Amino acid sequence: MTQAALQKMGHRVVDWKSIQRRLLKEVTMDILSATSAEDIMVTTSNYGIAAYQLWQVQKLRQHIRKEYLDYWEATASDGGIGRPVDAIICPVAPYAAPPHGKKSYTNYSTVWNALDYPAATFRVTTVNSTLDGKELPHGFYDDFEKTFMKCTAPEIFKDAPVSLQLAGRTQKKEAVIKMTEIVDVALAAAK
Template sequence: MQECFHIKGYDASDGYVSRAFDPSTTNSYLVSLVQAAGAVIIAKTNTPQTMLVAEAHNNLFGRTKNPVVSHLTCGGSSGGEGSLLAFRGSSLGIGTDVGGSIRIPAAANGIYGYKPSFGILPMLGYAASGWTGMNTGVPAVCGPLGHSVRDLRLLTEVVRGAKPWMDDPALIPHVCERGISDRLPIVGVIEKSSLTPHPPVLRAVRAASEKLRQAGFTVKPFEPVDFGDIRKVTRQLFTLDGLSYAKRELSKTGEPPVPSVKNINFWGMQPKRPEEMWVWNTKKLALQKEMLDRWTAAGIDVVLCPAGPHTAVKPDEWIYDTYTVAWNAMDYPAVIIPYTQVIPELDPQDDTFVPLSEEDKEVQSWYDPDLMNGAPVNLQLVAQRLCDEQLLRDVEIIDQVLNLGEKPSEC
């Protein structure tokens, strides 16, 4: 379990020194639920200071490393979960995601991860890392990380089978129990949006698209709402309080922010007045409407896109959540699957690259095929809001075609 869940007798610090040596007196609801189903919880795993960044590093427990390529980041916020699973230290893990915190560690460590729609899995009683009750308009969710799509489905089905909506008023009953279609999904492909992916990421998306096409899937390009425009909105929504909670917790002990927290450039953002909050949420709703219209017009069931503009990078450099936070803002479920790895001979630097922006130029400058040699390259698959059950079924078939070479009829 990610460290932010309460387990009786253990701290739930969210990476703050101020919350150390304060063991939980109760379990989070999800902890009790999975234990009642027979789960054996073997560890709490590391998270970032503040829970805001894609790096499992704090002043309490230090930095969690990537077990696949140890000089690269393991991601975050569920970085400890991703690292432990990649090291084969656990069978299944549970993390949280508000901007990519399940999917980034899954991608960085070469495992599977699932970010549900809001209302699918219970967050009741989790150790919040911000002001309780502050609605940013981009809700945090919890979800599984594992070694297969079957693992992700297992956790989801066990939890939903316990009818958690009888206890958690935020959950939606029966939405994952409606039955699913057996037909092959129509796949829309996003190669890039706002930030140009590094060469191995582009290679993976293109190769996967072609393999699905050859297997009989209908595959077509999809032009989404610009992910950069979405990220401009989420940056404002994530800092409605001007990070007053994080600053308060750090000030209690004089704790300095770790480099990854400073690098995301949230620290100097000002708190918003209620009217400003309404404006930014209205902008988010307009982007949701535009994405829905584009999706409907394209006639697709699933989107295949990068998990990020790059693979795992050097520690403290994963500062752009552009490819993951877009789907949090839309409240669309998303699954990460492994596919290939960085191979320098196949993935040289792109000498023809022309940056779309200064951010794009910065991201591309991080690419070093020798440094990233062997780093996992994962893919992201996305469906529309609350189509979670269908997405997990569709991704299981896609995964078997891409990673096992099976035909759809054999899946």
């Protein structure tokens, strides 16, 4: 729906390949736990990671950030407009907005934290039991993600918001907000 609405408004849409999403979530969780390791140890008796391990994790994150940046820059030749894409539009989660307290998978949004890319979420539609009860037209990224398909029963998510997120480049928060507004206008015009 979003792709069609944007194309109708004259925007070019390019498919985006997800890179190292699960690894980025693990790296982010290691960094977050390390930065508060002492507090965590005192409060919950859990452990953090040592400084050397933190450096290694941050080094890994930098390599993955470079891989994403290289891929982003390469879209200049794939997009047909001679410059890299402006933003990435993708799911927020492998399911619609869950019932209160039931969100259990953050990998779709944590990736932007790990990459230091600003992102904004916007509503596209609501769950439609006729449309959303069908098998997905695409494959899953991995087996772990496939397990969430069982949690997307239309009766559980009846009329729940279906949202996407728009991610932009580091230091481009205002541009992300403006591009999200453009998407919102396109979606409203398509209804």
